[in-house]
Amino acid sequence: MKDIIVTVKNLWKYYNYMGQRIAILKGVNVLLYRGDVACIYGPSGAGKTTFLKILAGLERPDAGEIIVEGYNLTLLDDDALATLRTTIVSYIPQDYGLIDDFTVYENVELPLLVAGIPEEERRVILLETLRYMGIVEKMYTKVKYLSGGEKQRVAIARALVVTPSLLLADEPTANLDWENAKRVLELFTRINRDFETTITIVSHDARVLEFANRRFALYDGVLKEV
């Protein structure tokens, strides 16, 4: 029996738009197990990013329950959710969320600084992660000089450096050509195999589905396993 990593029960999220209350997620239910690679597929505006941000503790739901590794996110305050992001959950936004004027090393180092890891240990973990991601030779290059594929690797390295149980990637292939996108998706598969990390990818690109062992469709705020 596999460990349950994510439990989502009857999740609702509304947005106010021009004075109207619009439901973006309508009673979403999902169970994710350790080692799952889940892909949530759906058109733009279906609520994929909102769902991922709620899982990362970056947004709060209006109703429902989310339990990640035994922590009920709906009961945690903002500080506890922030702590969760340095330990259990890592989130990779669509625009990578990197600081362009920082070097690769400085960007990947940030979660370790937040976690309060001592300098020597930090350096060892960082070099190991950058080597694993194949970007060790770029470690002193500023992020603004990197290509889209390299930036994506840096963003993944930053997410991976704290060895999270749950890795959330928002449209990781959206800004890449298919060759680079395939490499990134293979990297996710390798991370999943090597660390048994549960990975959730949201995408509007149906080709991403073949890299996942759990496939979900999110249409008009309703999530269904396919």
Place this chain on the structure above:
Amino acid sequence: MHYKILIKTAKYSIKCNGFNYVMLYAFSLILYIITCPGNVTLAISLILSIIMLYASILSDKLNIAQLINAYNIVGLKRKEIALAFYIFVNIRILLITMVYIIAYPNFTVIAYLFVLSNIFIALVYHFSFQRG
């Protein structure tokens, strides 16, 4: 508190374009206050200083947004992010304050500048960044 992140933020503030504008302004401000001493000069310079600070933040708005976004993603707490922003901006406020210490060493004026600019910056943070 993650002081290394705060030091990184201060260094980043110095490297951003807006700091160069504040530096240029600081040099011209020293000349202005020394060559035209008086209360009118002082009043005008205080208003200009606050406008200059606002302009320097506006010019670095994307950098600040990137910084806050990255800090949020890696799990820095809200209060720590606000403190990082405060340090980012206060490096610039300190530079202008130093100009007044050199050119017009009057405690009341310096205190006014410091308090006013900080209130102003807090409002900018609240309305432009935290809500965004």
